[in-house]
Amino acid sequence: MPTPRTRKLWLAVSAGTFALLLVAVTVGFRRPPVETPVAQVGELDPTSQPIQFPHDTHAGQFTMSCQYCHFSAERSVDAGIPPVSLCIGCHLEGIVGGRTEQAQAEIGKLRSYYAAGTPIPWKRIYKASDHVHFPHMRHVAAGVTCQTCHGEVQEMGVLEVVAPEAGDLRMGWCVSCHLERGVSRDCTVCHY
Ligand code: HEC
Ligand code: HEC
Ligand code: HEC
Ligand code: HEC
Ligand code: HEC
Numbered sequence: 001m002p003t004p005r006t007r008k009l010w011l012a013v014s015a016g017t018f019a020l021l022l023v024a025v026t027v028g029f030r031r032p033p034v035e036t037p038v039a040q041v042g043e044l045d046p047t048s049q050p051i052q053f054p055h056d057t058h059a060g061q062f063t064m065s066c067q068y069c070h071f072s073a074e075r076s077v078d079a080g081i082p083p084v085s086l087c088i089g090c091h092l093e094g095i096v097g098g099r100t101e102q103a104q105a106e107i108g109k110l111r112s113y114y115a116a117g118t119p120i121p122w123k124r125i126y127k128a129s130d131h132v133h134f135p136h137m138r139h140v141a142a143g144v145t146c147q148t149c150h151g152e153v154q155e156m157g158v159l160e161v162v163a164p165e166a167g168d169l170r171m172g173w174c175v176s177c178h179l180e181r182g183v184s185r186d187c188t189v190c191h192y
Contacts, residue, residue: 050120051109052102052158059154066146066153073136073146081122088114125159126150128169131192142181 058064066073069086073079090096091107098104113120128134139149146153153159171190178185 049123049158050113052106055153055156055159070146074140075137077133077135077137079136084110084114084120126169132169133190133192142183 058069059066069082070079071082087110091110093111096107098107110120174190175185177183
């Protein structure tokens with residue numbers, strides 16, 4: 001039988017765990033953990049991505065919409081990188097395997113990640129400091145196109161080049177567009 005003392009202790013511990021969980025859930029919800037290393041702007045070596053993923057083939061030649069893959073952009077803070085399961089719908093054995101030897105090798109890597117059940121460790125390219133709040137959905141809802149900030153991604157092969165005007169994510173870049181479009185420039189809108 002638990003004594004009142006141990007019951008109190010248990011209550012305190014579970015309340016503590018619950019609070020921690022709540023923090024984990026809210027923090028996790030706002031920003032999914034990014035454990036992959038962040039590439040420095042302009043320093044990304046195209047061969048440093050685990051798979052040479054061509055945006056021009058998918059979003060250009062095959063005119064796939066950006067949000068087919070970055071589907072959370074319109075409803076969440078983060079645009080998100082698609083999971084392997086979304087790719088494999090087209091790249092399963094026997095479906096799109098690639099025409100060239102190089103394409104086949106890259107698609108082969110994709111299938112290996114899928115078979116192993118491991119996420120692809122993509123290197124993050126655009127990343128604002130932790131004290132900055134950037135909500136994708138607000139910008140998408142206001143009709144600011146992806147290209148305004150990320151450049152003509154549908155014409156890029158491996159995303160080795162970051163659009164210079166946006167790439168360094170400086171405060172002046174954000175603030176000048178907010179000024180132009182009459183959006184709030186309150187410090188607390190962008191800073192935690
Ligand atoms: C077939 C799925 C797919 C489509 C369609 C697609 N993307 Fe991507 N996108 C990815 C994947 C996978 C990555 C991660 C690999 C990389 O960085 O190239 C990525 C990365 C990115 C990044 C860099 C993310 C970072 O690490 O900071 C941006 C920006 C981006 N995509 C924008 C776009 C835009 C804009 C379009 C439409 C013109 C688009 N994407 C269409 C799959 C896709
Ligand atoms: C709607 C179908 C579709 C989806 C979804 C899709 N792809 Fe593709 N992918 C293609 C087609 C079509 C090709 C062109 C194949 C060719 O040229 O032989 C291709 C080519 C490729 C290639 C070969 C490189 C090259 O130069 O052609 C890689 C690597 C690749 N895709 C990775 C991915 C990844 C990673 C994802 C998920 C983020 C993805 N694909 C999602 C249809 C798709
Ligand atoms: C107003 C500028 C702006 C617009 C418009 C915009 N982005 Fe972004 N994007 C950013 C910034 C800034 C970051 C870095 C955010 C961070 O680190 O919190 C980013 C990060 C990303 C990332 C990295 C992964 C992630 O989850 O954040 C992807 C992928 C991406 N954007 C894709 C897109 C796509 C696709 C669109 C269009 C639907 C789009 N972005 C529209 C500025 C923009
Ligand atoms: C090309 C123009 C443009 C750029 C660049 C831009 N924004 Fe915005 N931003 C907008 C627009 C338009 C809205 C939507 C205002 C609305 O919903 O009425 C917005 C809304 C926001 C909001 C929500 C404002 C609110 O009142 O709650 C935040 C936060 C924000 N932006 C942060 C940023 C940050 C951080 C950057 C730079 C990394 C940035 N923005 C870059 C145009 C831009
Ligand atoms: C529209 C969004 C936005 C607004 C409004 C904004 N900031 Fe920033 N701020 C940023 C971004 C983006 C950065 C750069 C973060 C980075 O380097 O990744 C930044 C950086 C900073 C830094 C750190 C400087 C540095 O070199 O990293 C300080 C301090 C700062 N802001 C203070 C303010 C103050 C004070 C205000 C109000 C007068 C303000 N900010 C309003 C987006 C904003």
